[in-house]
Amino acid sequence: MATAGLPWWRNRRLIPWLVQAGVGLAVLVLVAFLVTNLVRNLTAAGLLLSWSWLDNPAGFDIAETWLPFDAGLPYWRGLLAGLVNTLRVVVLGLVGSTLLGTLAGTASFSGNALLRSLARVYVEVIRNVPLLLQLVFWYFVVFLQLPNGSAAIQIPGLVLAKSGLYLGQPELVNGVWQASMRVSVEFGALLTGLVVYTGAFIAEVVRGGVAAVPAGQWEAARSLGFSPLQTLRSIVLPQALRAIVPGLNSQYISLAKNSSLAVACGYTDLYSVAETTLNQTGRAVEVVLILLGSYLVIDLTISALMNGLNQLVQLKER
Amino acid sequence: MDSPLLRRLRRDLFATPLDGLISIVLVVALAASAAGLLHWALVQAQWAVIQANSTLFAVGRYPLDQQWRLWLLTILLAAATGLSWGLLRALPRPDRPARLWPFNDRLAAVLLAGLALGLPLLLRLGTAIQLRWWVITALLLLARWAAGRWGRRIPDPVRRWIPLIWPLLYLLGMVLISGGLGLVNVSPSEWGGLLLTLLEASFAILLCFPLGVLLALGRRSALPLLRWGAVLYIEFIRGAPLITLLFLGQNILGFLLPGGLAPERVWRAAWVLTFFAAAYVAEAVRSGLAAVPLGQLEAARSLGLAMPQALIHVVLPQALRVALPATVGQFITLLQDTTLLSLIGLLDLLGTARTVMANPAFLGKNAEVYLVLAVLFWGCCAALGLGSRALETRLNTHSTAKA
Incomplete structure (x- = not known):
């Protein structure tokens, strides 16, 4: 290529380097500007990056934890308890929304027109209403309106009362429910909201995956004498899973991130503890770093697990 | 039988x-739940909480003596909507049949008139306000009719500039809402309700789109520095929950900028929403870019177009058409995400609702308020979704008609 006669701004090899150098320089200058300000402002406020405050006693209580926690324990224990609370709702939410989503997704292939349209309405209503609105609705309108005492809603093995949700063999002792396992209504509202919301998105993923299986597969299975349920379970779903698993991955990650809205229904998750910690210590930068890092690790873990699952369901080729 | x-x-x-x-x-x-809901809505529910606070829900604590500015803006918006709607029908694409009042338009007009007549009555707004809504709706329909009737007679050079009324109106709206140019300043902390929700959503939607396109182009760029920069940004944003980013915006932005330069809390949230949505729009646009065959770019380049020209005239028009449904999906999510502002203490629709229900007079009216908000959001999001589907078919017919 004759480059001798060309002016430098038409030079095909030089331009990419110039563009990159320009963008890189601009980003570097911006970052340097921000960091200098950050350091100067933090120094002025006496809040320069430090992690020793994590060992100070927290001084606040958490209503419901799996990790034992009280106000005398250090901040890091509080944040850890919040993280465990987040993980609890995420794990149960993943299971619940997968079940609900699969149910609603397969219902849209039912022979029953009413069931089909019901699944459609569910998806269209839930996806077009903000999750936060749904969460406060579940908490304030449904769970906080539950009756207490003997008027509580009793299902064998489960009692729903305003004082909590009781599992196992709940029994009424002096007007108070007792059971081997109790969760708060805050947790119940958050879990219900997340499961119902994510379930609608998973239903769409499942529907898309099942619709991607050629109709001939259904017909072939039916003509071999499989019942509709058998066809779905042993012929269609294994094939549909190949399209479903990648879609599930992003929905699971959304669920994990959406669990940070717990504060709206009074459940103390990681974000909620972090907010309280910031209010008490003023350590904004450290708290945000902890938050971002924790959610990143949760997202990456889900992604890694789902990628493993994806390799399991993909077509094995010799 | x-x-x-x-x-x-x-x-x-x-x-x-x-x-x-x-x-x-x-x-x-279904019958039992429908009957229960109807009974609740007609007998038990106390809708006074909505009626008494309708102004609060609409504009928040916007000063009463300055609210004429918002009415003026609504009138201008109605006129511009009617005008654009009428012109779209009067001047259809050359390859489509010209029909001034297709069935859908007649249906929409009737629905609009019905809503304007019914809703203010249902909310028992004052007579003066009722009258205003009727006049505004009449103006919209009148503009629609007039533009349809005489749109063809507008000379071509004028016609070309008509779409510009929208950006102009947006800027004018900003001035009307916040003050300046001789108007009294209204601080953003006094904006609220639907006004704040729509303002934040429209601001973020308008700005996140160009940002998202740039990020998507960066992610597919052959230049490693641009590519890695875009990947890093997109994955960082997509890995974090929005609430932590809003939290970051409220608590750390002040430290990152020299003293006094950090914007108002309302604007901080708007910028965070913009930068957040840009990463998701970038992913939508990227899938559109992936659908354009590489040969298109190569052909454009070998015809002598420079890289920016090739992207703007050849690649992006095709990519954006493919990316349209996913992009509008992101806009819908963004509109829903504005509710998170209530968690950082801003008075958007949901935040206003929470303050209303903290008022002892309306304690425990959660169901009424949340149901109305849900219907409102559902209507807006479903309408956006329908609009996107209509636009999609329109663009698709266009492409096949040309082929």
């Missing part, structure tokens, strides 16, 4: 005994 209706019923609902059982159970359950 063999009418088509019966046959359809049997096929759809009673094909097998199990189907029949499911149908009966569902019908009973």
Whole structure:
């Protein structure tokens, strides 16, 4: 290529380097500007990056934890308890929304027109209403309106009362429910909201995956004498899973991130503890770093697990 | 016993005994819940909480003596909507039949008139406000009719500039809302309700789109520095929950900028929403870019177009058409995400609702308020979704007509 006669701004090899150098320089200058300000402002406020405050006693209580926690324990224990609370709702939410989503997704292939349209309405209503609105609705309108005492809603093995949700063999002792396992209504509202919301998105993923299986597969299975349920379970779903698993991955990650809205229904998750910690210590930068890092690790873990699952369901080729 | 209706019923609902059982159970359950809901809405619910606070829900604590500015803006918006709507019908694409009042338009006009007549009455707004809504709706329909009737007579050079009224109106709206140019300043902390929700959403939607396109181009760029920069940004944003980023915006932005330069809390949130949504729009646009064959770019380049020209005139128009549904999906999510502002203490629709319900006079009216908000959001999001689908078909017909 004759480059001798060309002016430098038409030079095909030089331009990419110039563009990159320009963008890189601009980003570097911006970052340097921000960091200098950050350091100067933090120094002025006496809040320069430090992690020793994590060992100070927290001084606040958490209503419901799996990790034992009280106000005398250090901040890091509080944040850890919040993280465990987040993980609890995420794990149960993943299971619940997968079940609900699969149910609603397969219902849209039912022979029953009413069931089909019901699944459609569910998806269209839930996806077009903000999750936060749904969460406060579940908490304030449904769970906080539950009756207490003997008027509580009793299902064998489960009692729903305003004082909590009781599992196992709940029994009424002096007007108070007792059971081997109790969760708060805050947790119940958050879990219900997340499961119902994510379930609608998973239903769409499942529907898309099942619709991607050629109709001939259904017909072939039916003509071999499989019942509709058998066809779905042993012929269609294994094939549909190949399209479903990648879609599930992003929905699971959304669920994990959406669990940070717990504060709206009074459940103390990681974000909620972090907010309280910031209010008490003023350590904004450290708290945000902890938050971002924790959610990143949760997202990456889900992604890694789902990628493993994806390799399991993909077509094995010799 | 063999009418088509019966046959359809049997096929759809009673094909097998199990189907029949499911149908009966569902019908009973649906009827019971519908009856319960109707009874609640008509007998038990106390809608006074909505009626008494309708201004608060609409504009928040916007000063009463300055609210004429918002009415003026609504009038201008109605006129511009009517004008654009009428012109779209009067001047259709050359390859489509010209119909001034297609069925959908007549339906929309009737619905609009019905809403304008019914809703203010239902909310028992004052007579003066009722009258204003009627005039505004009449103006919209009148503008629609006039633009449809005489749109063809507008000379071509003028016609070309008409779309510009929208950006101009947006800027004018900003001035009307916040003040300046001789108007009294209204601080952003006094904006609220639907006004704040729409303002934040429209601001973020307008700005996140160009940002998202740039990020998507960066992610597919051959230049490693641009590519890695875009990947890093997109993955960082997509890995974090929005609430932590809003939290970051409220608590750390002040440290990152020299003293006094950090914007108002309302604007901080708007910028965070913008930068957040840009990463998701970038992913939508990237899938559109991936659908454009590489040969298109190569052909454009070998015809002598420079890289920016090739992207703007050849690649992006095709990519954006493919990316349209996903992009609008992101806009809908963004509109819903504005509710998170209530968690950082801003008075958007949901935040206003929470302050209203903290008022002892309206304690425990959660169901009424949240239901109305849900219907409102559902309406907006469903309408956006329908609009996107309509636009999609329109763009697709265009491409096949040309092929």
